[in-house]
Amino acid sequence: MKKIRKAIIPAAGLGTRFLPETKAMPKEMLPVVDKPAIQLIVEEAMKSGITDILIIIGKGKRAIEDHFDSNTELELNLERKGKDKMLEAVKKTNGLNIYFKRQEHPKGLGDAVLTAKSFVGNDPFVIMLGDDLMQAETPLTKQLIDSYEKTNSSTLAVMRVPHEDTSKYGVINPAKKVSDGLYDVTSFVEKPNPEDAPSDLAIIGRYLLTPDIFEVLEHTKPGKGNEVQLTDAIDTLNKSGKVYAHEFKGSRYDTGNKFGWLQTNIEFGLQHPEVADQLKSYIKDLANKLD
Structure with missing residues (x-):
C-alpha cells in the first residue's frame, strides 16, 4: 500500500466575502492571531506526515508564494540578534516541498483539483480546504490517512451540522456505520435544501482520494453554480468503487x-x-x- 505523502490546497478563490481587504491580499493570508490561515493548514499537513504540497492559486496570489519562500536576509537578521523563537517561527515550514500551480479560470473546486493531476500521478492524496481549520489531538488529515490504511479506499471527513445549514455543504446519505465514526455511503449530495437533505453529516474541508478521481473529474459536467463540483465527481466514484465517510469530532473553525x-x-x-x-x-x- 502506498504511503500518503501528497496534499493539494486549493487557494484560487477571489475572496469576495472579505472585500475590500482581499482586493490586494489573498484571503488565505488573513492572519489567525500571528499566522496566515493557510500556514495552519500546511502545519496540519506536516504533522500528518505529508511531504509534498501543491497549492493551487489564481491571479493576485503571489503573496502566498512569497510567504512560503525562504527569506535568507530576515533569517540571518534574527539569528544575529539571538531571536531564536522568532527564527524558529519563520522557518516553521522550511524543508517541505511546496509547489504552486495557477487555475486559469475559477470553474469550481472539481476543476481546481483536476489541475493537480500531473502532480498526483498514481498516488493517493489528500485535499485540504483553506477555509476550514481543524483542532484535534490527532490531526484530521492523519485520521483520514489512518482510515485509508485500514480500508485502502477514498475517505471524506464529515461532521454533524444543524439541519437548517445543510444547504451550505455537501451532505452524505449514509448506508451503514462500518465502525466507530466510519460510514459506508449510499450517495453524496451537493448543497441540498434542508427538506431534501439525507442526513446532518456534512462534508468538511478534508478529503483523501485515490487517483482514479481524475478520470471521473474529466467527465464531470458543471453542476450547482455552473461549476465542476467535486462532490458530484465523488458521488460518481462511489458508484464504481467505494468511498467512506469519517466523522470528525474535534473542533472546526470556518474562516471563510x-x-x-x-x-x-x-x-x-x-x-x-x-x-x-x-x-x-x-x-x-x-x-x-x-x-
Whole structure:
C-alpha cells in the first residue's frame, strides 16, 4: 500500500466575502492571531506526515508564494540578534516541498483539483480546504490517512451540522456505520435544501482520494453554480468503487466568512501563550460593559 505523502490546497478563490481587504491580499493570508490561515493548514499537513504540497492559486496570489519562500536576509537578521523563537517561527515550514500551480479560470473546486493531476500521478492524496481549520489531538488529515490504511479506499471527513445549514455543504446519505465514526455511503449530495437533505453529516474541508478521481473529474459536467463540483465527481466514484465517510469530532473553525474569521481569532487567541491572559481579561471587561 502506498504511503500518503501528497496534499493539494486549493487557494484560487477571489475572496469576495472579505472585500475590500482581499482586493490586494489573498484571503488565505488573513492572519489567525500571528499566522496566515493557510500556514495552519500546511502545519496540519506536516504533522500528518505529508511531504509534498501543491497549492493551487489564481491571479493576485503571489503573496502566498512569497510567504512560503525562504527569506535568507530576515533569517540571518534574527539569528544575529539571538531571536531564536522568532527564527524558529519563520522557518516553521522550511524543508517541505511546496509547489504552486495557477487555475486559469475559477470553474469550481472539481476543476481546481483536476489541475493537480500531473502532480498526483498514481498516488493517493489528500485535499485540504483553506477555509476550514481543524483542532484535534490527532490531526484530521492523519485520521483520514489512518482510515485509508485500514480500508485502502477514498475517505471524506464529515461532521454533524444543524439541519437548517445543510444547504451550505455537501451532505452524505449514509448506508451503514462500518465502525466507530466510519460510514459506508449510499450517495453524496451537493448543497441540498434542508427538506431534501439525507442526513446532518456534512462534508468538511478534508478529503483523501485515490487517483482514479481524475478520470471521473474529466467527465464531470458543471453542476450547482455552473461549476465542476467535486462532490458530484465523488458521488460518481462511489458508484464504481467505494468511498467512506469519517466523522470528525474535534473542533472546526470556518474562516471563510467575517464572523467565522473573528470567532477563530478569538478562540485561537485564548490559546496563544503571548496574548491569552490579556485577551481573557479584555473579554471579561468588555462583557461587563455590554451588560
